[in-house]
Amino acid sequence: MPQASPRGGDAIDRRNLDWYIDKGVQVLVFIGGVSGILFVISIFVFITKEGLGFLTEQFSIGEFFGSPRWAPTSSHNPTYGALALIAGTASVTGLAMVIAVPFSLGAAIFIGEFATGKPREYLKVLVELLAAIPSVVWGFIGLSIMNPLIIKLFNVPVGLNVLNSGFILGLMAAPIMTTIAEDALKAVPDTYREAAEALGATRWQVILRVVIPAAKPGLLAAVLLGVGRGFGETMAVLMASGHSINLPTSVFDSVRALTATIAAELGETAVGSDHYRALFTLGIFLFVVTFVINLTADLVVRGIRRK
């Protein structure tokens, strides 16, 4: 049996100040890490708390999702149909994606696979700068540049419509999608490319047959995050969509988005009123939908990592 430890060992093996500082820091950064979860939960809790009264009293699924009549300020018969708002958001986001998806995937392929050296660096920087333009500036561009342009080009009475806001939103979402898609392409190991090139495939064949299939989940995630971005965009849509309640039948119709409705109306409501609670309910809906989109994108990306 080993005897009692020599006293020297005991003197060395003491928890000193450094040991306790280390533990303290560990606790602090842990709190910082967990705070992320805490914030997401409290966002949900607080908007639900404010909107709960509406959900339990006035809310009806049939009206909310089925009726296009959003008239919360009507004095005798307020209605809370979000269908037109959902249609507004969907039409704008849809058009934005029609524009942004091909262009951003194309740009990602060019930047990631064809461009090299300095031009590649410059393009990446440019895309990054595009992503930085504030949404209120985009909205202003829609309002003051796109609006007269659309009126003149298409000879329509109003230039604030699905076309305007969809185009603006497409330009806004494209840089983000390009960046994520390019990351996904870059994540495909070079050994794949080399193996295919060794078999005599041209660069384009390699991209089409090897790189894109391998990067598919990442590209899909890029599109999903772009959709999430468009869905949640507020200022640009508020300023460029015309902000009139409509089930759009053409791109020249003005529409109103979910986000824009909250931004435009919250300032005029009294805290705790039905209207106020209804706007928070729209917020809950937005939160849940973007949560699902982000979760799906994350699962899709995780899928490739596991493989």
Added chain:
Amino acid sequence: MFEASDLNERNRRVERLWRLLFLVMTVLLIVPVVVILSVLIHKGGPVLSIDFLFTEPVQGMTAGGIFPALVGTVWLVTVALLASVPIGVAAALYLSEYAPDNWLTRAINLAIINLAGVPSIVHALFGVGAFVLFFRFGTSILAASLTLAIMTLPVVIVATRESLQAVPQAFREACWNMGATRWQTIRRVVLPNSISGILTGVILEVSRTAGETAPIMFTGAAFFLPFLPQSVYDQTMAMSLHLFVISTQVPGVPEALPFGVALVLISMVLAMNAISIAFRMHLRSKKKW
């Protein structure tokens, strides 16, 4: 033989075609923005002057400068940074240096992705419910800045985590082997070699925060205030909201004025981004190992 080279020739032509197509798409993505920027400069440029930056708006915001909005944006960004940088750096340190690979870490990562993905107007609703009403900060710089801080937290976390992870693991192990605690290792070796990357992230956050509008609309930013904020409990004007207000809410604004405001705002944001990018490139060129 003959057929094979023929096929090669065709393949190469197809490749050139696709390459051209993608190049055109990339250019088309960038061209509208260049056009838009030049229109902004063309129309807003004449408005700009030192006076414009340093005087108050007058005559119902149809004339004068943008000084209170500039000052307000500085207030909002500063207070937001004071809140989000410590939390963000702590969270990044946890994720990069401490977090084991378990469900909690995955949940934190997912939460950060979601924090970045939640619509800005929902952040605004949260700010109203939590900071304005529940914590009774009222509509104030404090409430608006905290809302901005939570919204832009992912920017700091992601940038910090990336620069922490760029420090090779071998350095940490060497330190641990010398009997350094985790914190000593972080302070002496990891942080000194990632601090510039963290700064890059902070600059990026400044640019994001300065441009946001929706989260501050109902939490602390005002349409018009005749005085500058004196404390974090005051309301304030802000550049982004000012642009929204004078371009949509105020009648009789001369056309050039909002262009001038937009130009100042976009210059601020892009300058910050450019600094951040230049800083990052400079770091990359200056390897220490």
Added chain:
Amino acid sequence: MVAAEPQARPLLEVRDLAIRYGDTLALSGVTLEVQKHEIFGIIGPAGSGKTSFLRTLNRMDQFTPSMSVDGEIRFNGRDIRRWRNVYSLRRKIGVVFPLPVGLPLSVYDNVALSPRLGGIKKKADLDVIVERCLRRAALWDEVKDRLDSLGSLLSGGQQQRLTIARALSQGPELLLLDEFSIAVDPVTTMRIEDVLKELRQEITIVLVTNLVQQARRLADRTAFFLTGECVEIAETERMFTREVQDERTRDYVEGRFG
């Protein structure tokens, strides 16, 4: 050859050590003792568990989540799993990796780091330690004029000696070396070997090496590890004079495999 005093308590006692990565057994059934002031060599082909063994000695296994360790390791008679302050244990054990790691600090700060962590602040005291450790690592003459340059930008051989100087600056009782000569030219290797021979006067060394002849040159006793098993421990000379107990040891030492 100075054999270690047999009656003194061993610095390191290892009993029934087993190391797993997840479900995979990397090393098992290792029982050995390392005496004070001896150079204890460990030889064996790649994948035999030598490095894993070394990592457990200063509890670096903590930093590999999948790694689990069974058995008992005593340092100075104390079970290392029971240390309350594991950092103070690591301060007593210096480590040199196969690939040199010069920290991205100045040469001076590299060597002064550990004393500083230990609470030494005075420049004069640090100067003395830095110079002594760099001299003992046979690096002083090459770097004395550029103590401010980055340690991570020295040549490989210099970085490896810097790593040794850093390990010595802790004032360790035990020095663990893991195939230190892999990234080092032969001349530097010989210089480091001379340094190690001198160091034996003061500290104990465990030397993991892939070079059988290096063990023969330096080690008092040598253990032979093979595929996760400690095949044989003997005085080094016996290993090289065919007085081995196990066929596999002879085959390895004579270069028939490995």
